[in-house]
Amino acid sequence: MPTSAAARLRELLARQDDIIVCPGVYDGLTARIALQQGFDCLYMTGAGTSLSRLGLPDLGLTTLPEMLANASTIASLSPSTPLIADADTGYGGPLMVARTVRACMSAGVAGLHLEDQVLAKRCGHLLNKELVPRDVYLSRIRAAVLARQEMRDLTGGVSDIVIIARTDALQGMGFDEAMGRLEDAVAVGADVVFMEGVAGKEMGRVVCERFRSKGVPVLLNMVPGGVTAEMTLEEAREVGFGVVVYPGLMLSAVYEACERVSGELKRTGRVEKIKGMGPKVLFELCGLDECLEFDKKAGGKGFDGGV
Numbered sequence: 001m002p003t004s005a006a007a008r009l010r011e012l013l014a015r016q017d018d019i020i021v022c023p024g025v026y027d028g029l030t031a032r033i034a035l036q037q038g039f040d041c042l043y044m045t046g047a048g049t050s051l052s053r054l055g056l057p058d059l060g061l062t063t064l065p066e067m068l069a070n071a072s073t074i075a076s077l078s079p080s081t082p083l084i085a086d087a088d089t090g091y092g093g094p095l096m097v098a099r100t101v102r103a104c105m106s107a108g109v110a111g112l113h114l115e116d117q118v119l120a121k122r123c124g125h126l127l128n129k130e131l132v133p134r135d136v137y138l139s140r141i142r143a144a145v146l147a148r149q150e151m152r153d154l155t156g157g158v159s160d161i162v163i164i165a166r167t168d169a170l171q172g173m174g175f176d177e178a179m180g181r182l183e184d185a186v187a188v189g190a191d192v193v194f195m196e197g198v199a200g201k202e203m204g205r206v207v208c209e210r211f212r213s214k215g216v217p218v219l220l221n222m223v224p225g226g227v228t229a230e231m232t233l234e235e236a237r238e239v240g241f242g243v244v245v246y247p248g249l250m251l252s253a254v255y256e257a258c259e260r261v262s263g264e265l266k267r268t269g270r271v272e273k274i275k276g277m278g279p280k281v282l283f284e285l286c287g288l289d290e291c292l293e294f295d296k297k298a299g300g301k302g303f304d305g306g307v
């Protein structure tokens, strides 16, 4: 039987000696660019979704329909490549979290993370985050686990998703509360833990040792310029992290490049050619040849003369 993306993600997570590297993507084009590079797994950033789809900051403004549309577009491009999606707070109470999980599973998302901020959340690297009580957080994780079980039962085990418990408690409540929340989340069925803003390698080591001994992989959120201590991939692997996501990777590159070329056009009235690129290069990156082949196979004649 072909492996689903979630099953593939579980396989990757089971490799104790390796780390899964996930570039943060936020739309079809950035996903295609990462896929072309041959990454094993992609990460859909919520901040990037908010910035690119809404043009607004990561302040709890994106809702399920927007996040889901983005995740399902990205997941559809390479169904065998796992996509981990940011699912923020799950967007409501237990019923809403369950709806989020079912929708992500149906869209082919391989893993998602749920956090313990209030619904009016903010990026984990901003100050003064407000958190829900631990029991409310656990009801979110429990709802996710129950919804997954329902979907597994309905599909004879075909449908699956990796549930990643994120806590933002470190910043305002301290390390022990953050650890307690993650331990409880695992006790109710979370598969992977994610402590936002790990302050350094030593802290990372304590988290990884505690969870890896229970067979639970730990995710590292690498946000240069944010509150997480910067670590190279080698260091993250050595500390014991099982997954590392780079949410801002494409965003910063795109911002830098777009600011440069638009500034150049505004100032000088012209733009140096970038890589001598015409539109066809981008269409090819995004499956032009496959589209033409498919159309022909189906009996279409529209592209017989070429494009």
Ligand SMILES: C[C@](O)(C(=O)O)[C@H](CC(=O)O)C(=O)O
Residues within 6 Å of the ligand: 024, 044, 045, 046, 047, 048, 058, 086, 122, 123, 124, 125, 196, 221, 223, 247, 248
């Ligand atoms: C991981 C994250 O939730 C995201 O939206 O990608 C953000 C990252 C960011 O804002 O760069 C977060 O850490 O809260």
